Amino acid sequence: MEKDFDMVVIGSGPGGYVAAIRAAQLGYKTAIVEKYDVLGGTCTNVGCIPSKAMLDSSESYYAILHKGPKQGIFADNIKVDFAKMVNRNREVVKSNTEGLTYLMKKNKITVFTGKGSFVNNTTIKISGKEEKTVTSKYFIIATGSKPATLPGITIDKKRIITSTEALYLSEQPKAMVIVGGGVIGVEMASAYSRIGTQVTVVEYADSLIPTMDKELGKELQKVLTKQGIDIRTSCKVQTVTTDGNSVSLKYLDTAGKEQTIAADYCLMAVGRRPYTEGLGLENVKVKLDNKGRVEVDDKLRTGEENIYALGDVIRGAMLAHKAEDEAIAILDNIQGHTHKIDYLRIPNVVYTWPEVAAVGYTEEQLKEAGIPYNKGKFPFLASGRARASDDLDGFSKVLVDPKYGEVLGVHIIGARAADIIAQGVMAQEFELTGAELGKISYAHPTFSETMKDAYLAATGRGAINI
Numbered sequence: 001m002e003k004d005f006d007m008v009v010i011g012s013g014p015g016g017y018v019a020a021i022r023a024a025q026l027g028y029k030t031a032i033v034e035k036y037d038v039l040g041g042t043c044t045n046v047g048c049i050p051s052k053a054m055l056d057s058s059e060s061y062y063a064i065l066h067k068g069p070k071q072g073i074f075a076d077n078i079k080v081d082f083a084k085m086v087n088r089n090r091e092v093v094k095s096n097t098e099g100l101t102y103l104m105k106k107n108k109i110t111v112f113t114g115k116g117s118f119v120n121n122t123t124i125k126i127s128g129k130e131e132k133t134v135t136s137k138y139f140i141i142a143t144g145s146k147p148a149t150l151p152g153i154t155i156d157k158k159r160i161i162t163s164t165e166a167l168y169l170s171e172q173p174k175a176m177v178i179v180g181g182g183v184i185g186v187e188m189a190s191a192y193s194r195i196g197t198q199v200t201v202v203e204y205a206d207s208l209i210p211t212m213d214k215e216l217g218k219e220l221q222k223v224l225t226k227q228g229i230d231i232r233t234s235c236k237v238q239t240v241t242t243d244g245n246s247v248s249l250k251y252l253d254t255a256g257k258e259q260t261i262a263a264d265y266c267l268m269a270v271g272r273r274p275y276t277e278g279l280g281l282e283n284v285k286v287k288l289d290n291k292g293r294v295e296v297d298d299k300l301r302t303g304e305e306n307i308y309a310l311g312d313v314i315r316g317a318m319l320a321h322k323a324e325d326e327a328i329a330i331l332d333n334i335q336g337h338t339h340k341i342d343y344l345r346i347p348n349v350v351y352t353w354p355e356v357a358a359v360g361y362t363e364e365q366l367k368e369a370g371i372p373y374n375k376g377k378f379p380f381l382a383s384g385r386a387r388a389s390d391d392l393d394g395f396s397k398v399l400v401d402p403k404y405g406e407v408l409g410v411h412i413i414g415a416r417a418a419d420i421i422a423q424g425v426m427a428q429e430f431e432l433t434g435a436e437l438g439k440i441s442y443a444h445p446t447f448s449e450t451m452k453d454a455y456l457a458a459t460g461r462g463a464i465n466i
Helices: 014-025 041-046 048-066 082-106 183-194 214-226 320-334 363-369 384-389 417-429 434-439 449-458
Strands: 005-010 030-034 110-113 115-120 123-127 132-141 145-147 175-179 198-202 230-232 236-242 247-252 258-263 265-268 272-274 307-309 348-350 355-360 374-379 395-400 407-414
Touching: 005 014, 014 030, 014 041, 014 082, 014 320, 030 132, 041 048, 041 082, 048 082, 048 183, 132 320, 175 183, 175 247, 175 258, 183 198, 183 214, 183 348, 198 258, 214 230, 214 355, 214 363, 214 395, 214 407, 236 265, 247 265, 348 417, 355 417, 363 407, 374 449, 384 449, 395 449, 407 417, 407 449, 417 449, 434 449
Parallel strands: 005 030, 005 132, 030 110, 132 307, 175 198, 175 265, 198 230
Antiparallel strands: 115 123, 123 132, 145 272, 236 247, 247 258, 348 355, 355 407, 374 395, 395 407
16 A cells, blocks of 8 residues: 655654655655654754854853953953843744754655654554644654653752753843753853853762763863862762752762752753653554663664664764764665764764864773773964964873774864864774874864874874974
8 A cells, every 4th residue: 555655754853854854855755743843853942053052152251251351352341131142042943943944845845743653663643733644664763852850859940950941041040050060061051150150060970071081071170160160070969959949959979978059040961861752662663772762773773674763762872963874874774775873983072162072982991991092182272273262271182093093082172172073083984094194284273283283192203382
């Protein structure tokens, strides 16, 4: 029997909309199902995009106050209009979601507003704003994730909040406590601290961004502390309570003694969990693992040959660009072109200032696995470009195989690290050596020159500028 569609994608985040667009480009009759009124998912609406807008706004303000006078630039009566800053988040999001709507129309993709639930492996029921049943040859589950919390702590979205609410508060907090020193925690800490909010970060691990290279976390903590953020690591949160006007957080410090922090808001930034509720997975052969993630094989297929999954809802780091890569891989695999993703080559970025970016093995992973390596590290303090822009914090660090010169890992904390890391990704993807990367020409003066000196140091030829 002929199906309504060749491809139906459930979820319109970065992975979902990329999958739908690529499917349509390949000639598949395609539909996308989104339970909200706007496309884009978490990333576009309450994640990557508005958070970067807020980070950029706060960095502009901070630069005027702290960089301006050093550069002979003085301004009077500088202040933050918090309501306008938040409204700019909305405007940036609106522009992006309108762009996605245009792309759906351009590629003749049918958009259903509602929640998709499997009836069987060829049929879904759409409920909500639209009520109908749709059949398809292929499906892709791209339903993303939701903020997690700690046992016994209830997120009321008023005083005990997630990053979603933090991006659209009606008032600027005088004080905010953030539980979690991972990517979301330090980014939100940066955005609010720069505009004058007293921010305290409470992290269970012994360093910030604990999944990344330890030297990055150590340097980031030093920089953020210098910027005025109170960071408390190796601390275990016990309770968070609210009286409706403020919050009180109790935690055990490194000595096991209970401490209390009072603030206007508590932002829970302890990670995210896969979102699979209401998908009707019990009606198909799609299984979840012990962390609630959809199980997939190396072609990103579920237990059903025609149902695939990607992004936050499956294993791996919860990154928008990971989901996008997986979307392309799924369509390649359906077309018969083997596309297997090497997850070690997917970069991770933290958009504080300085930025943090990394790809490949951490130094700790190499040590644990007994893999030999040479390290090259070059400080931004010795970069002419960094001195010119007064961006002296951080370093570029490369880990190189001593025998063949393979680039095993690249770890950067510094200005424009998010852009520079692309070179490290290419180095690993195309198996360039540390010697080759130390030999090529880098434009001067640029922040990327810190990479050249790091490679020179790692390959035994010696950095030039230190």
